[in-house]
Amino acid sequence: MKLGLQLGYWGAQPPHNHAELVAAAETHGFDAIFTAEAWGSDAYVPLSWWGSTTQRLRLGTSVLQMSARTPTACAMAALTLDHLSGGRHIVGLGVSGPQVVEGWYGQPFAKPLARTREYIDIMRQVWARQAPVTSDGPHYTLPYDGSNATGLGKALKPIVHPLRADLPIFLGAEGPKNIALTxxxxxxxxxxxxxxxxxxxxxxxxxxxxxxxGARHTRETFEICATAQIVLTDDPAAAYAAIKPFLALYMGGMGSEDTNFHAEVYRRMGHGEVVDEVTALFRSGRKDEAAAVIPDAVVDDSAIVGDADHVREQIKVWEAAGVTTMLVSPGSVAEIAQLAELVQ
Incomplete structure (x- = not known):
């Protein structure tokens, strides 16, 4: 089992301790660090900033929102960071949801699976650098040939020769069809x-x-890097209470009331009644009550809370299930050291 440090995205202000967390992750044998984005901080700038202080860690995004960048712009950023890091970049992508895609980026959300396939094909054309990059669309047409096109667009190859012709791409998929596509x-x-x-x-x-x-991998060569909220504690009740507001936000507050992909994940887990109750409370402004109605067992479905022996045992369960890397979010250098010891 490998560990990845999930730095996530920023809240209202930049985090104060990510430099020391990244240094500790490298010291204690973590495999990777990952950054994320929502509609505030982006993923690439912090990843480049903190990644510049590392020598060994893989540098991943979990995840880049596809609608934030055209496929060629994303491929440019990726090949640039891959060069600067000596071939350590992992491109983690996700489609996000219609509220963010249409409300924040001003892009259409329709056909997310088809868009993903096309997006990745274009990125791999850029990195292969075998011919000028073209795409017949319909989502990303290169050269652009829309009704307002000048007709002067030209298919191009990247000026920079990518360090690797085939950078690893991971997808943040949640539904069955998207997981199969992944x-x-x-x-x-x-x-x-x-x-x-x-x-x-x-x-x-x-x-x-x-x-x-044409599938790229078998189960033996495919990576599963799963977010795992691990809390080492002798006071599980306090840990559950701290995690539940986060789950309430994702179950009840992300997306719209009728279209929330995170809520659907918990429905597939068998927690539909909990999702309904949390959503109703959260969207009526009763956020504390929404968190309080989440049973501890629901938290345990996707988190590990307990003492060292319990955490060590559960890590083995996740590994046996096929997870190759656990993405964790420890808040201190001491927690990083503790987690690293548990997977040795």
Whole structure:
């Protein structure tokens, strides 16, 4: 089992201790650091900033929102960071949701799976640098040929020769069809809410993708980097209370009331009644009550809370379920050292 440090995205202000967390992750043998983005801080600037202080850690995004960048712009940023880091970049992508895509980026959300396939094809053309990059669309047409086109667009190859012709791409997929697509066209999966209890279900969806013609990987070479909220504590009740507001936000407050992909993940886990109650309370402004109604067992489905022996045992359960890397968010250097010791 490997560990990745999930730095996430910023809140109202930049975090104060990420430099020391990154240094500790490298010292204690973590495999990677990851950054994220929502509608505030972006993922690439912090990853480049903190990554410049490292020598060994892989540098990943979990995840870049596809609608924030054209595929060629994303490929340019990726090849640039890959050069600067000596070939340590992982491109983690996700489609986000319609509220962010249409409300923040002003882009259409329709056909997310088809857009993902096309987006990745263009990025890989850039990195392969075998011919000028073209795409027939319909989502990303290169050269652009819309009704207001000048007709002067030219297919181009990147000026910079990529360090690697095939950078690893991981996808932050949540639904069955998207997970199957991930197994077919990507190099790894970045589940946000993963439960080992559903490993057989996940494997069935992944196997559908692995079996498709042209699939890039088998189960043996595919990575699953799952977010794992691990809290080492002798006071589980306090830890549960701290985690539940986060879950209430994602269950009840992300997306719209009718379109919340994170809520659907918990419905597939069998927690539909909890999701309904949390959503109703959260969207009526009763956020504290929404968090309070979440049972501890729901937290346990995608988190590990307890003493060192319990955490060590559960890490083995996640590994047996197929997870290759656990993305964790320790808040201190001491916690990083503790977690590193538990996976040795």
């Amino acid at each position: 197994a077919e066209i990507a190099d790894g999966w970045l589940p946000l809410f993963y439960t080992p209890r559903m490993a057989d279900t996940y494997n069935a969806w992944l196997d559908e993708g692995f079996a498709r013609p």
